[in-house]
Structure formats: C-alpha cells, structure tokens
Amino acid sequence: MTPKHEIDDDSYFVSKSQKKRDMDALQDLGKKLTELGSGSLKKVPMSDSLREALAEMARITSNGARARQLQYIGRLMRNEEVEPIHRALEAIAGKSNVEIAKMHRLERLRERFLEDESMLTEIGNLYPAADLHRMRQLRRNAIKERAENKPPKAYRELFQILREFEEVGARTEHPHHNSEDDGHHGRHHGGPADE
Template sequence: MQNDIPHSEDDTGDDQYDGPSKSQVKREMLALVDLGKELVDLSPERLKQLPLSERLYDAIRLAQRTTSREGLRRQVHFVGKLMRDADAALIQTQLETWKNGSKEQTQAMHRLESLRDRLLKDDQALTDLLTKFPGADVQHLRTLIREGRKEQVANTQLRPGQDPLRKHYRALFQALKTLHDTETTT
C-alpha cells in the first residue's frame, strides 16, 4: 500500500528553521545588556550626543539614579531590552571612538605640552618648530615665548598662597594646538 499523503514538487522535506539559534539570540541580548551597562556609566552630556530614543534615555537616567543593587540590575536589563529598538552598532561605534580617540588626543596633548616646555627653555626648539611649520606666525610665537618666560620668572618670586601666572603659558599651548590642528586637517 502506498503512502496516501500527496507530495508537492516544491516540498523538499526541509522543514528546518533558518533563523539564529536560541543561544545566538541569548548572546545578542546579553551583548545589548552589556552595552546598556556602558551607557549607564556615561555622563549626561555624553548621553545627549548619542542617537537614543527618549524612552531609552529616560531609562538610562533612571538607572543612573537608582541606588539599590537589585533595582539597578533590573533597570539595566530593561535598558538592554530597550536597546533592541536602538541602533546598537552606531552607539557602539561612538563609544569606541570616545575610548580610543581620547587616548590619542591625550597623547597629542602631552606632546604639545612637552613642545611648549622645550620652547620656553631653548631657542633651538623654535627653529625646529619653524622648520616643521613654515607657515607659522613667527612674531606671535616669539612674543608668547618671551611673555611665557617672564611669567616663569615672576612665578618663582610668588609668596605662598598666590596663584601662579599662566596667561601666556596657556596662550602658547593654544597657538601650538592651532598649528597642530591646521597641520592635521591639511
């Protein structure tokens, strides 16, 4: 006796689910919860820079104000749940930029501070700088260096409790930063 169940030509017998596995879905959800934890640790100013829905932003702010350990855990999981509707890849990219960019920016600032200190100590440093940046305003830089040196001398003669003079010291740093920024954009 033959099988009375009719078979169509399209039926290949593959009734398997082609979507992500249960484990994969769980991994993705845990990744969103971890991303939510990172968002809860951000400052309100940084949060405002991210593409967050109002509901997600409010949930993150509530988690930041929550003091109870269990309450915070539950709120973070709720933030993770709301992250399903957010552009998690864009948010993750921005967080990575802030983390990695800040390291590079800090290193660049340290290099500029070191250059400023060399300029205040040694005239040869200005010659080297002008070789690297031929379009720099030489007169302005010399004025800032001269005034910065005067500030250093005046700061050695301060009485206890007096604030050191830093106007030209800072202005020299800003001039170097402007030079560096114009160099990197061109």
C-alpha cells in the same frame, strides 16, 4: 555515522550560548551608555524609551536599584539598532583619544621649551601668530616658579597659549591668513602673570 539527534543537540546548544553572548553584549553596550555624560549621550541615536531609562539611571543612587535599572536597560537594548550606537560610541572615543594625544604633544613641547630656549624658533614656525617675546618671558617665570616651589601660574599659562594657537591652526587651513588677528589674540596674555 553521527546520529541525527546529536547534531540537533549541538546546534541547539550553539544557538543557546550564542543568544547568551548576544544578550551579554547588549547588556555591556547598555552599561557603556550609562557611563557617558549627558553631552555625549545626545550624540548617540536611540529610542526615547532608552534615553529616558538612561536619564533615570543617572538619578538613581542605590546600588540595588541601579542593578535593576541596568537590567531594564539591557532589555530595552534588544529593540535598538545597535550599529549606529556602536558607531557613535567609536566616534566619541576617537575624539577623546585625539584630544588626549594633542594634550600630550603640547605638554612635551612645553617641557622641551623649558629645557631649551632655542625651541622658541620651532614654536614660531609651528604657530606664526605666537608672541615670542611673551613666550620667552613666561618661560623665565615658569623656571623661577619651579625653582622656588611657587604655584605654576606661568607654567600653566604657557600650556594655555600653546593650546589656543593649536586650535587656531586647526580651524584655519592656512593660519598665515589670520596671523595678524591671531597675533592680537596672543598679545592679550601680557598681563598680571609677569611677576
């Protein structure tokens, strides 16, 4: 039979190491908050004292002072409701991941279009308001820029147009309803980039 004092010692060490893990987790959470930009921080629910400490951290440049401030933020974290903070950070990270995935998808679409002009049909289906004549012209210019090692002006503009139409599509449940207005929006790109 196990002596009673051994059980108590075990539970003491478990609770002590658990407290250490909890403190480290709070410190890590505080560190994540210090890495956010001011716009993202506004979306995170927290006490005024923590918000002020994070604002102060952004102004500190000395490494020693930053380390002390981070410890202070870690102590403040003990009084915070961490669940809403976790949820806000997940939402910010999720939005960021969605944006990155969207950019990669548009970049792949642009590359496929440069390799194969028949992709214009797919672009027309995806973005009914797209000015296909303008897209074809930009494709020719982008290929010429690449061949002549010129700055990728048309190449970038292609991406901008695709991104604009993607955003219009995301804002309107049925993009066809606004296709006429959006068509004008697409046509304003016809300008000095035709070199």
